[in-house]
Amino acid sequence: MSLIQEARAREVTLARSAAAQPAAWSVTEQPWAWAVAALLLIMPVIANGFFLIEIFGTTLILGTIALSLMFLAGYGGMVSLMQLTIAGFAGYMVAVFGVSGNANISLGWPWWLATPMALVLAVLFGTLGGALAVRTEGIYTIMITLAIGAAFYYFTNQNWAIFNGHTGINTVATPHFLGVDWRMDIAFYYLTLAVAALCYFAVLYLSRAPFGLALQGVRDNPRRMAALGFNVNAHRIAAYAVAALVAGLAGVLQVWNYRQISPGSVAVERCIDILIVAVVGGITRPVGPYIGAFIFVILRTFALDFLVKVGLDGNRFRLLIGLGFLAIVFWSSDGVIGLYERWRRRGRPVETRPRPGGHGHG
Amino acid sequence: MSRFIERHPVWSLVVLLAVALLVWLIFAVWPAGLEEAIGRKKVFLNAVFNGITLGGLYFLVASGFTLIFGLMRNVNLAHGSLYLLGGYVGYGISTATGSWVLAFIAAFVVVAIVGVLLQVLVFRRMEGQDLRQTMVTIGLSIVFADLMLWAFGGDFYQVQTPAWLIGPVQLPLMTAMKSSGEAVFLQYPAVRLVIFGGSVVIGVAMWLALNRTRVGMIVRAGVDDRDILAATGVQIQLVFVLVFALGAGLAGIAGVVGGTFQSLSPGEDTRFLLASLVVVIVGGMGSIPGAALGAVIIGLAEQLGSVYIPTYAIVVTFLIMVLVLALRPQGLLARR
Numbered sequence: 001m002s003l004i005q006e007a008r009a010r011e012v013t014l015a016r017s018a019a020a021q022p023a024a025w026s027v028t029e030q031p032w033a034w035a036v037a038a039l040l041l042i043m044p045v046i047a048n049g050f051f052l053i054e055i056f057g058t059t060l061i062l063g064t065i066a067l068s069l070m071f072l073a074g075y076g077g078m079v080s081l082m083q084l085t086i087a088g089f090a091g092y093m094v095a096v097f098g099v100s101g102n103a104n105i106s107l108g109w110p111w112w113l114a115t116p117m118a119l120v121l122a123v124l125f126g127t128l129g130g131a132l133a134v135r136t137e138g139i140y141t142i143m144i145t146l147a148i149g150a151a152f153y154y155f156t157n158q159n160w161a162i163f164n165g166h167t168g169i170n171t172v173a174t175p176h177f178l179g180v181d182w183r184m185d186i187a188f189y190y191l192t193l194a195v196a197a198l199c200y201f202a203v204l205y206l207s208r209a210p211f212g213l214a215l216q217g218v219r220d221n222p223r224r225m226a227a228l229g230f231n232v233n234a235h236r237i238a239a240y241a242v243a244a245l246v247a248g249l250a251g252v253l254q255v256w257n258y259r260q261i262s263p264g265s266v267a268v269e270r271c272i273d274i275l276i277v278a279v280v281g282g283i284t285r286p287v288g289p290y291i292g293a294f295i296f297v298i299l300r301t302f303a304l305d306f307l308v309k310v311g312l313d314g315n316r317f318r319l320l321i322g323l324g325f326l327a328i329v330f331w332s333s334d335g336v337i338g339l340y341e342r343w344r345r346r347g348r349p350v351e352t353r354p355r356p357g358g359h360g361h362g
Numbered sequence: 363m364s365r366f367i368e369r370h371p372v373w374s375l376v377v378l379l380a381v382a383l384l385v386w387l388i389f390a391v392w393p394a395g396l397e398e399a400i401g402r403k404k405v406f407l408n409a410v411f412n413g414i415t416l417g418g419l420y421f422l423v424a425s426g427f428t429l430i431f432g433l434m435r436n437v438n439l440a441h442g443s444l445y446l447l448g449g450y451v452g453y454g455i456s457t458a459t460g461s462w463v464l465a466f467i468a469a470f471v472v473v474a475i476v477g478v479l480l481q482v483l484v485f486r487r488m489e490g491q492d493l494r495q496t497m498v499t500i501g502l503s504i505v506f507a508d509l510m511l512w513a514f515g516g517d518f519y520q521v522q523t524p525a526w527l528i529g530p531v532q533l534p535l536m537t538a539m540k541s542s543g544e545a546v547f548l549q550y551p552a553v554r555l556v557i558f559g560g561s562v563v564i565g566v567a568m569w570l571a572l573n574r575t576r577v578g579m580i581v582r583a584g585v586d587d588r589d590i591l592a593a594t595g596v597q598i599q600l601v602f603v604l605v606f607a608l609g610a611g612l613a614g615i616a617g618v619v620g621g622t623f624q625s626l627s628p629g630e631d632t633r634f635l636l637a638s639l640v641v642v643i644v645g646g647m648g649s650i651p652g653a654a655l656g657a658v659i660i661g662l663a664e665q666l667g668s669v670y671i672p673t674y675a676i677v678v679t680f681l682i683m684v685l686v687l688a689l690r691p692q693g694l695l696a697r698r
Binding site: 079132135136138139140142143144146147148150151154155158159160161268269272275276279315316318319321322323325326329330 | 509
């Protein structure tokens with residue numbers, strides 16, 4: 001099957017599922033969502049390799065990791081800073097079980113065995129971390145997941161037997177199947193797009209499924225849910241497991257993208273970047289993380305040139321990110337989406353449209 | 363204390379045995395078999411002293427963090443930046459004036475002022491909004507980190523130890539017995555001991571101030587019920603500002619200490635933020651004795667770990683946190 005055909009087939013499936021359940025898919029609420037979807041599908045025709053991978057591929061991967069945080073924070077009310085750690089763990093596991101340049105560490109399994117193994121372990125890791133984190137609430141959850149992330153970072157730095165210390169694992173093999181080298185620009189772009197779309201729609205679906213609704217109930221009032229007979233902690237831990245799977249998928253793509261992984265990719269600052277991405281985009285809806293990731297990647301790629309052009313020091317990229325993040329947090333608790341909606345509603349009579357998940361992030 | 367022993371006899375026994383073992387390992391002359399099994403006593407003693415003095419440093423950072431959280435429920439994830447800022451200010455002052463003591467005063471004052479600004483400009487505007495505070499302080503820590511990188515570059519700085527504290531002191535602790543029967547005593551850097559003594563003094567003073575003075579009473583009342591306290595006519599915003607200044611100032615002092623013991627560089631802010639997070643999670647949020655206990659436990663675990671199981675040292679710290687969370691989610695010495 002050629003790539004275009006496959007992409008088209010996916011578009012049809014998406015359209016069909018959207019038609020079957022119109023209210024469930026926010027993609028149908030907005031006409032421009034279709035334009036974005038179509039644009040993403042024909043992207044290889046209009047964009048060159050650099051834009052395809054460095055901008056859009058990275059955006060989709062980063063956005064998917066942030067999506068797992070959005071799922072936990074938006075629907076579960078649990079802000080976890082270890083989602084990047086889970087993604088990095090999955091990436092490390094691909095490198096450890098699969099084929100890489102470090103023959104004494106990698107077990108050399110084929111990709112179709114190493115990848116599921118990595119995902120299973122990532123889900124296990126995320127669930128265990130979640131089981132620990134759900135014992136606490138609010139700000140404590142942030143601190144504990146941050147501490148887990150930091151512990152993993154320092155551990156990868158010091159452990160040479162599995163994680164190869166601070167040099168990390170290099171030249172990780174990428175999959176070849178169906179006669180396609182999936183690391184080629186166009187193939188990899190469609191692979192990331194497919195995974196991102198899968199995760200996006202899965203999260204959207206879950207948010208309307210009984211599990212997701214129960215989770216939102218737990219977020220809004222855990223005691224009431226417990227009184228109704230729901231096992232509050234079990235729901236929360238299950239949410240961590242789902243989020244771990246999403247983050248793990250993105251982590252696998254991440255390691256295939258860079259073909260290497262090192263402690264630098266799971267550093268504490270990166271963990272916080274994921275929170276920034278999700279918050280800047282808007283943490284109440286699944287599309288937010290992708291918007292945030294796009295802004296972040298664009299800034300990261302072009303801020304240096306831009307800063308130099310306006311006569312500033314190009315190294316002040318993080319200052320720009322930090323100030324932008326501060327501005328967003330100060331003026332809109334719902335990120336860029338919130339700003340957009342406020343701008344769109346301006347001038348109209350005040351309508352109180354309850355947003356799913358638009359609660360508890362003041 | 364006695365209530366704890368009554369309620370948890372098994373845990374008390376375990377803790378008592380662990381402390382007794384540690385004390386015995388420190389003071390006894392090691393039998394030959396033990397030296398062969400786990401190495402020389404000097405190495406062990408050095409690790410213990412490094413751990414305890416590092417605990418003193420962690421206490422200085424974490425006590426400010428926990429004080430601010432305990433009273434105001436303000437989550438200041440920019441606390442690590444305050445530490446690093448204090449360190450840089452101390453470095454600047456000590457190289458400019460050559461005075462180590464002046465470095466502490468300047469760091470305390472400058473960082474306390476920054477803390478007051480934070481309280482007035484940021485936290486007061488978003489009282490009770492935990493997540494928003496968290497995110498704003500994360501944003502601020504990114505901005506601070508980049509501004510400090512801009513001003514000081516990526517180099518390592520070390521605050522100069524004053525001449526009167528350079529060199530080791532001999533402690534009345536035997537490390538080994540020579541074949542002639544002469545005892546060898548432990549040599550330990552004087553500056554670390556003095557700083558540790560300083561942090562103990564600060565800790566005790568804080569405890570006394572909180573438990574024996576009127577201001578301390580107001581602060582403790584504010585922790586328990588802020589609204590009633592405000593209703594009794596106390597100027598609670600003033601109390602908040604003062605506590606914030608004190609907490610931030612302590613982080614600034616800790617920065618100078620850290621710059622003297624170790625070094626200052628970008629990244630240290632995150633390291634100390636995380637250390638204080640782990641310390642207060644272990645000790646119990648909002649509790650000064652908890653911060654002290656947590657700091658000593660984490661400091662010891664880190665140093666003993668890095669000597670005896672270097673690969674897994676950081677995991678030991680983490681395991682302690684997990685264990686505490688599993689058994690006592692509110693922390694070891696928290697009241698609630």
